[in-house]
Amino acid sequence: xxxxxxxxxxxxxxxxxxxxxxxxxxxxxxxxxxxxxxxxxxxxxxxxxxxxxxxxxxxxxxxxxxxxxxxxxxxxxxxxxxxxxxxxxxxxxxxxxxxxxxxxxxxxxxxxxxxxxxxxxxxxxxxxxxxxxxxxxxxxxxxxxxxxxxxxxxxxxxxxxxxxxxxxxxxxxxxxxxxxxxxxxxxxxxxxxxxx
Numbered sequence: 158x159x160x161x162x163x164x165x166x167x168x169x170x171x172x173x174x175x176x177x178x179x180x181x182x183x184x185x186x187x188x189x190x191x192x193x194x195x196x197x198x199x200x201x202x203x204x205x206x207x208x209x210x211x212x213x214x215x216x217x218x219x220x221x222x223x224x225x226x227x228x229x230x231x232x233x234x235x236x237x238x239x240x241x242x243x244x245x246x247x248x249x250x251x252x253x254x255x256x257x258x259x260x261x262x263x264x265x266x267x268x269x270x271x272x273x274x275x276x277x278x279x280x281x282x283x284x285x286x287x288x289x290x291x292x293x294x295x296x297x298x299x300x301x302x303x304x305x306x307x308x309x310x311x312x313x314x315x316x317x318x319x320x321x322x323x324x325x326x327x328x329x330x331x332x333x334x335x336x337x338x339x340x341x342x343x344x345x346x347x348x349x350x351x352x353x
Contacts, residue, residue, distance in 0.1 A: 165197035167262035168297065169255060170206065170341035172333045173274045174230035176222035180280035184217035186232050186241070188251060188278070189333030192258050193267060193341035194348065201348040206341030211254045212334040216241035230331050245285040252282065255290040266291050269316075269340045271298035299344055306352030323350055 170193045177183025192209040195202050216237055227234060242250075255264050268274040275296045282289040289295075303319060304311045316324060325342035327335070 163263075165195050165262040166265045167195050167259040168193040168265050168267045168341075168344060169258070170337045170344055171266050171268050171274055171278060172336035172340060173277050174232060174331065174333050175277055176217065176227045176234065178223065178226070180277045180284075182219060182221050183223070183226070184219060185215055185244075185277045185281055186217065186227075186230060186234070186237055187214045187333040188212070188247065189335070189337035190251070190254070191334070191337040191341040193344040195262060196348070201345075203345035203348070204341070206338045206345075209258050210334060210338065211251055213242050213247040213250065214240075215244050215247050218244060230333075244281060248281055248285040252286055252288070252290050259290070263295065264290050265295045265297055267297045267299055267340070267344050269299040269343060271296050271300075299340065299347060302344075302347050306347070306350060308353055320350075323347060 169190050171188070171190045173185050173189070174187040175183060175185050188211070190211040191206045192204045193206060194204045214232065214237055217234060222234060266275060266278065279289055279291075279293070300314050301311060304314045307314070309318070323343065323346045325339045325346070327339040327342060329336055329339055
């Protein structure tokens with residue numbers, strides 16, 4: 158019997174900045190993405206994380222916000238209310254970009270940690286475009302990937318607990334594109350690491 162060969166996976170590192178804990182009452186203010194690499198039956202091939210990127214700043218969808226959450230990104234909410242992209246237009250552009258960079262492969266969103274970013278991203282995609290290029294479950298959490306390879310409990314994992322050689326050379330700035338690129342580098346390091 159011939160082995161089943163699925164389409165390759167194209168991993169896209171995504172980072173967002175928001176103004177509150179959940180989508181709907183609160184807003185996604187910026188979205189950054191970087192192609193991290195491709196995996197097929199022959200293994201994982203990292204990409205240059207700065208080669209294929211996407212970035213948009215979005216208009217808030219409500220008047221609600223948490224000052225502490227807004228302060229993390231340093232984004233000016235008043236400016237975004239006037240100049241930010243309409244969420245529907247930005248998410249359509251994002252979905253189109255994902256389709257273009259993942260042609261011939263299945264796109265998989267990856268993040269560190271992915272759960273929070275995925276919650277906002279998937280909600281925004283469904284709310285403003287009606288579908289997700291990642292479908293309903295095309296998401297991989299780098300924290301979980303490390304925990305499994307390191308044989309550590311998930312709650313014990315933090316970047317500070319990782320071996321130095323796995324850590325990206327780029328800084329974490331809380332700018333969505335910078336952080337997506339940084340996380341793409343981390344993802345490549347994790348995929349190449351054999352674990353313990």
